Every structure is written in structure tokens, then in C-alpha cells.
Amino acid sequence: MINLFQPQVGAEELAAVAETFDDKWLGHGPRTRAFEAAFAEHIEVPAEHVIFVNSGTSGLFLALESMDLQEGDEVVLPSLSFVAAANAVLSCGARPVFCDVDPRTLNPTVEDIEQALTPRTKAVIVLHYGGSPGDIVRIADRCRELGLTLIEDAACSVASRVDGRAAGSFGDIAMWSFDAMKVMVTGDGGMIYLKDPQRAARTRRLAYHGLAQPSGFGYAQVSSRWWELDIPEPGRRVIGNDLTAAIGAVQLRRLPEFVRRRQEICALYDRELGEVPGLLLPPALPEGHESTHYFYWVQTAPEIRDDLAGDLYKQGIYTTFRYAPLHKVPAFGSQALQLPHSDWAAERTLCLPLHPGLSDGDVHTVAAAVRKVVENRHATDAPVAP
Template sequence: MIDLFQPQAGDAELAAVAAVFADRWLGHGPRSAAFEAAFAAHVGVRPEHVLFLNSGTAGLFLATELLGLRPGDEVILPSPSFVAAANAVVRAGGRPVFCDVDARTLNPSAEDIEAAVTPRTKAVVVLHYGGYPGDIARIAARCRAAGRTLIEDCACSVASRADGRAVGTFGDLAMWSFDAAKVLTTGDGGMLYVRDAELAVRARRLAYHGLVQPSGLGHARVSSRWWELDVPEPGRRELGNDLTAAIGTVQLDRLPAFLARRSEIVELYDRELAGCDALRLPPPLPAGHTSSYFFYWVQMAAGLRDRVAAALLRDGIYTTFRYAPLHKVPAFGTGGPALPGAERAAAETLCLPLHPGLGDRDVRRVAAALRGAVAAEGRPVLTREG
């Protein structure tokens, strides 16, 4: 089976984990701090503003908690998003309001977001679809002008940039995911960025039970009653650990090679699928933008996508569509306006296998099978505009 994603980890990661075992400190400690510092340098921020967590989802939940949402507060997010984003808004006490996206890029424009704004809008969450930065600079500028908090969901975008600036640093809060499917993986894990220094301190406290000062050996050196607790507000335990941080540090060193191979695969797909009138390929990146190439997606006539995906699965090739439009999910309410871009993308889009473990022969096999499955259906071709 040619899978959609496949983690790339080997001897270097094993050696890093063995070193953690040898030091006999497995929890959140010096290697977590080192990973935070290395990642902060990677995105161009100070290390005290980033926090290594046990998942990207924890980052979303913590980010929305920091908003201090009250009943009736609304948070806008693009409908094609991972369910964790909407869950986080609801659990923080807010109401998710879904905006439309461009049917080709699956990213919202500043105008898409403005169309969903009401007097109750408190914040905006933006997902950089498939690693493509989207309209982030204009969105961030409008949020600042309006006094709205901007949260960047960078789960797909560990190395994406817009005009030389790392995505995740345009807004007020951001999270990255390092689960087993991601470009950089720690198995499970995530990173949270908090622009405001005081809020960053609070985020770190909330991620460890709300404790102002841990009650362990380190605190014993500065307090005569180190077992006493200072908890001004309750939190949860969402910290990452030194085992996964050690893996992440190695993965961060390997990231340039991962990105180079992903870019080669994207270029090979582009060549192998060029001239197939029944398919739309991913749109080109705007000038000044770079992608992490987490997804490679094609689009085809409505009604065809599901049959093509089934044919590819029978041929040993796993494909899928991410992410299902959340404005159609009953848990979040379905009484809002129609979102034609999101609905069209959901009907026409298919994500193909993309990971550094693919050889050129694998990519050509996927492309040939896709062209064959489309041709076998004898469907009408797409226009350029779709």
C-alpha cells in the first residue's frame, strides 16, 4: 500500500532517545527547553514565547482558553479545518462561525473572513491549508486594525513563509503539530507561540496544572517549603517531554532534507499529471511564499472524486480528502449561510500520497493510476476556471 503519510525516523532519533534514557530524566526538562529554543530560532522568535506541548490539539485548546471567551463570543474559522479547532472554540465557551474559502487553495481571503464578522466576533483562527500560507498578511493587518485576536493553525506549515516571514508569527497566537503524519514528527507533540510576554507566562503556567512554581527538586533549592502549592487558577497537564523533544530536535535538523524531497515529489506530480484535462492541480504559490508541502491535492468534476478514490484504494494507493467542511457538522450547528467555495472544494478535492519515503517510481505509479482511474470514468473535462 502506498500511504498518504509516512513518518521518517531512524538511527539518529533512536540515538537521541537512548541519550534521554541514559540521563534518566524523561519528563519536561532540559531537552524540552532546548527544543523550544531551536524551534523559536527556526521561526524567528524568542524562546520564552514558545512552549512545547503534548499535542497540537493541546495548543489549540490552550490558545482559545487564553482568549477568555464569554457566552456569545464568536470565533471565525475556515470551514475546511480540522475538527480540533472548532472543538477548542466550543470548549473554551465560544461559538465557532465558519467562513468560506477559495475553492482552489482552500484558504480564506481577508474578504471571506470579513463577510463572517459580527459585533460578537472576538477572534479569528486561520489554517494554512496543506502548508500554503494564503492571505495571511492582509488577514493579520485587518485583525490588528479591528482589535481581533488572530490565532494561526500551523499544523500543516512547519516551514511555510510569506515574504520571508514564518507563518505563525503574523498573529497573536499560533500552534504547530508534530503528530506522526506531520512533516516534522515527535510521534505526538506540538508547539505553541504566544506573542504577548505576560500571556506567554500564563500559558506556561496553565500547561502545568496552573502552578506558579513546580513543587519538585528544582524548587527545593529556592524554597524551604517546596511542597506547598501556589495555584492562582486551575490548569491541565499539557507539556511535552524530553523523550519526544529529543526526537523533535533531530527532526528539526533533518527538516531541510525533508522539505527538499517533498518539493521534488510535488514537481514530479506536476510533470506527470500535466495535460490531464480532467484534473486541476494545486495552484502556484504567490510570489514570496514558500510551502511546507504537507498536502498535494488535485480536483476533478463533482461526483467523480469518490469513485476515483475507491479505484485507487483497490489499486493499493491510499488517498483522502482533508478537511471536511465543519459548517456541515451537526455538533457545530448547520444553520449558517451556504459556503460555496468550501462546499465545492469538499466535492472535488483529493489529497495524494506525499512524504519523503516515496520514490520516484512510487510517484509515477500514483500519477499513472490516477490518470487511468479518471479516464476509465469517461467524465467531462474541467475548464480552467473549474
Template sequence: MINVSQPSLGDEELAAVQEVFAGNWLGYGPRSEAFEERFARYLGVEPGHVLFLNSATSGLFLATELLGLGPGDEVVLPSAGFVANANAVVATGARPVFCDVDPRTMNPSVADVERVMTPRTKAVMLLHYGGLPGDIAATAALCRDRGVALIEDAACSVASSVDGRMCGTFGDIAVWSFDSRKIITTGDGGMLHVRDPELARRAHRLAYHGIAERSAFTTAAQGTDRWWGLDVEYVGRRLIGNDLTAAIGQVQLSRLPAFVARRAELTTLYDEALAGLDGVRLPPRPPVDHRSTHYFYWVQLPEDRRDRVAKSLLARGVYTTFRYMPLHRVPLYGPPVDLPGTDEAWATTLLLPLHQALSDGEARTVAREFIAAVGECGA
């Protein structure tokens, strides 16, 4: 079976893990801090504003907590997103308000966002679908004008940028995912960026039980009596990453340019192989000043054919899928609303295999089998 996604791990990552074993310290420590600093430099932000977490989902929940969201507040987010986005909002007692997306890009326009904002809107949570940057600059400007916080879910956008500025640095808070399916992986893990210095300070404490920086882990070296005492500032949880996974992350980050370049090559291969296929729409190309990570490669077919083509491909040894189920159709989040662009995308879109370990031969097999499945399923 040719998979939609899979990690790329090798001897360098294994050697990094062996070094951690040899050092006999697996928890959050010097390698986690080094990973944070290196990622901050990569983004072009201050290191103290970046925190390595155990998942991007933890970062989303932490973001809503940092913003003090609660009952009576509303958060605007695209329905074409992962359940973690809505869950992070609902957990605070706030209400998710879903906006529509362009059915081709799967990203909302600034007009889509503004259309559903109300005086109760306290935040906007924006996803860059499949690594394709959305209308982020205009949305960030809208949020500033309205005094509304902007959370960027850059889980799939670790190398995405607009006019040279990295996605995840436009908003007030951002998260990236390093789970096993992402372009760079730490197995599980994520990174958080908080623009405001005081909120960044609080994030570091909330992510480790609410304990202040000057605690048992630093006071012993300073000769303080009873250094085992803890200074607990907030009611926090344990959300931090660890040195074992951070060691993998540092290696993966160094390989990121090659990973993205390879995914771009595969995107071009698919574009050329599938060009002109009757009844099939290929992914939209990003504007000149937008850089994509090419996390997803999506094709779109008429609704009455999409599912049949997917089943045919599965029988041919090619796994396909679609992410994400429209959140406005999940009963947990409230009654359904009318979002035609999202519904069209849900009914017509299919993700083909795309990852940097995919060979040219495998990609050509996917293209060949897709063309055959489309022909088999008729017009």
C-alpha cells in the same frame, strides 16, 4: 499500499531516545527546554514565548482559554479545517462562525473573513491549508484594525513563510503539530507561540496545573525550607510535552530542510507527470513570496468522478483521501450555512500520497495509476 503520509525516522532519532533513557529522566526537562529554544530561534521569536505541548489540539484549547473566550463571543474560522479548531471554540461557550474559502487554494481571503465578522467577533482562527500560506498578512492587519485576536493554526505549516516571515508569527497565538502524520514528528506533540509576554507567562503555568515557576522543582536547590510546597496561580491542566519526544523533535527539526526539499521535488514530479490531464486540475502554485511546506498534494475532478477515481485507486494499491470535512456541515456546530467554495472543494478534491519517504518510483506509480483510474472512470 502507498500511503498518503508517513513519518521519516531513523538511527539519529533512536540514538536521541537512547540518550534520554540513559539519563533516566523522561518528563519535561532540559531536552524539552532545548527543543523550545531551538524552535524559537528557527521562528525568529523569543524562546520564553514558545512552549512544547503534548499536542497542537492542546495548544488550540489553551489559546481560546488565554483569550478569555466565552458565551456571547464569536470566532471566525474557515469551514475547511479540522474539528479541533471548532471544538476549541465551542468548549469555551463561544460560537464558531464559519467563513468560505477559495475552492482552489482551500484558504480564505481577507474578504471572506471580513464578510462574516460582527461586533461580537473576538478572534479569528486561520488555517494554512496543506502548508500553503493563506492571506495571512492582510488578515493580520484586519484583525489589528478591528482589535480582534488572531490565532494561527500552523499545524501543517512548519516551514511555510510569506516574504521571509514564518507562518505562525503573524498572529497573537499560533500552534504547530508534530503528530505522526506531520512533516516533522514527535509521535504526538505540538508547539505553542504566544506573542504577548504576560499571556506567554500564563500559558506556561496553565499548561502545568497552574503552578508558578518558583515551585517544588526549583526551590529545593535554593535551600528553601519545605520546598515541596506548590504555588498554584491558576486552575490549569497538564498539557506539556516531555524529554523523550522532545529528543526526537530536535533531530527532526535538523532534518526539516531536507524533508521540505524532497517534498518539493515530488510536487514537481507530480506536476510534470499529470500536466494536461483532461478534466483534472492540479494544485495552484504559491505566489513568488510564499513558501509552502508541500504538506498536501491535491487534485480536483468533477464531482461525479472524484469518488469513483478514489475507489479505483484504492483497488490499485494507492490510498487517497480528502481533509477536511466542511465544519459548517457538522450538526454539532450549528445549522448549515451557504459556503459554495468550501462545498465545491469538498466535492471535487482528492489528496494524493505525498511524504518525504516516497520514492520517485512510488510517485510515478501513483501518477500512472491515477491517470489510468481517470481514464477508467470516463469523462
């Protein structure tokens, strides 16, 4: 099977894990702090504002918890987002309000967000679809003007930038995911960045039981009664550990090579599929934008898209559509909402395999299969975005 995603791990990661085993310290410790510092340097923010957690989802939940939202408060986010974002909003007693997206980039514009704002809006969550930063500069400016907290779901955009500035550093809070399907992996894991120093310090406590300071071995150096607890408010245990941080540190060093290969694969798809009638490819990035190239998506007529996915699967090629529109999910209570661009994209978009483990031959195989299915279905005209 040619997989959609595939982690790139090997001898360097194994060596880092072995060193951690040799040190006999697998939990939260020096490697965690070193990984946080290295990631902070990568996105050019202070290290004390970055916290390694056990998943990007935990980062989303912590982000919303840090805001002290009340019942009736609203958080605007694109419908084409990962389900964890809406779950995090609901878990805090607030209401997710879904906005539309550009049908080709699948990123929200500032105008899409403005149409969903109400007097009850407290925050905006933006996903950088497929690693493309989208309209983040204008969105960040508008949120500052309105006094709204901007949360960047940067799970897809660990190496994305606009004019040299890292995705995730434009808003007030951001999180990244390092699960087994992401561009850089730690097995499970994530990072959260909080611009405000007090909010960052509080979130670090909330990520570890709400403790104002450790109560174990490390604290014995500064207190004669290190077992005593100081808990200003309750928290959970969602911190990362040295075992996964050791893998993450290696992956972060290898990140440039991962992104280069992803960029090469996207360029090869562009060449192979650019002349296929009835097929749209991802739009070109605006000047100054750099993408992590997490997704490569094509768009075709709805009556062809599902058959295309099924035929490719029969040929040993796994594809999917990410992310299914959340305004269609009954649990979020928004089925009556009309988001025509999101609906248009959800019916026509398919994500093709994209990871550095693909050979050029694999890409040619996928492209040839896509071309054959689309041409056999006689799709002569590319779909026209509304």
C-alpha cells in the same frame, strides 16, 4: 500500500531516545527547554514565548483559554479546518462561525473572513491549507485594524514563509502539530507561540496545572519548602517531555531535507498530471511564498472524485480529503450555512500520497493510476471554480 503520510524516523532519532534513557530523565526537563529554544530560533521569536505541549490540539485549546472568552463571543474560522479548532472554541463557551475559502487554494481570503465578522467576533483562526500561507499578510493586517486576536493554526506549515517570515509569526498566537502524520514528528506533540509576554507566561502555567512555579526537584534549588503550591488559577497537564523533545530536536534539524524531498515530489506530480484532461492541480504559490508542501491535492468532477479514491485504494494507494467541511457537522449547528466555495472544494478535492519516503517510482505509480481512472471516466473538462 502507498500511504498518504509516513513519518521519517531512524538511527538519529533512536540515538537521541537512547541518550534520554541513559540520563534517566524522561519528563519535562532540559531537552524540552532546548527544543523550545531551537524551535523559537527556527521561527525567529523569543524562546520564552514558545511552549512544547503534548499535541497541537492542546495548543489550540490553550490558545482559546488564554483569551477568556465569554458565552456569546464568536470566533471566525474556515469551514475547511481540522475539527479540533471548532472543538476548542466550543470548549470555551464561545461560538464557532465558519467562513468560506478560495475554492482552489482552500485558504480563506481576507474578504471571506470579513463576510463572517459580527460585533460579537473576538478572534479569527486561520489554517494554512497544505502548508501554503495563503492570504495571511492581509488577514493579519485586517485583524490588527479591527482589534481581533489572530490565531494561526500552523499544523501544516512548520517550514512555510512569506517574504522570509515564518508562518505562525504573523498573528497573536500560533500552534504547530508534531503527531505521527505531520512533516516533522515527535509521536505526539505540538508547539504553541504567544506574542504577548504576559499571555505566554500565563499559558505556560495553564499547561502545567496552573502552577506559578514547579513544586518538585527543580524548585528545591530556590526554596526550602519546595513542595508548597502556588496556583493562581487552575490548569491541566498538557506539557511535552524530554523523550519526545529529543525526537523533535532531531526532526527539526532534518526539516530542510524533508521539505526539499516534498517539493521534489510535488514537482514530479505536476509534470505527470499536468496534461490530464478533467483534472486540476494545486495552484502555483504567489511570489515570496514558501510552502511546507504538506498536502498535494487534485480536483476533478464530483461524480469522478469518489470513484477515483476507491479505485486507488483497490490498487494499494491510500488517498483522502482533508479537511471535511465543519459547517456540515451537526454538533456545530451550522448546517443551514451556505458556503459555496467550501462545498465546491469538498465535493471535488482529493489529497494524494505525499511524504519523503516515496520513491520517484511510487509517485509515477500514483500518477499513472490517477491518470487512467480520470481518462477512463471520460473527464474531458476540468471543473470550473465558482
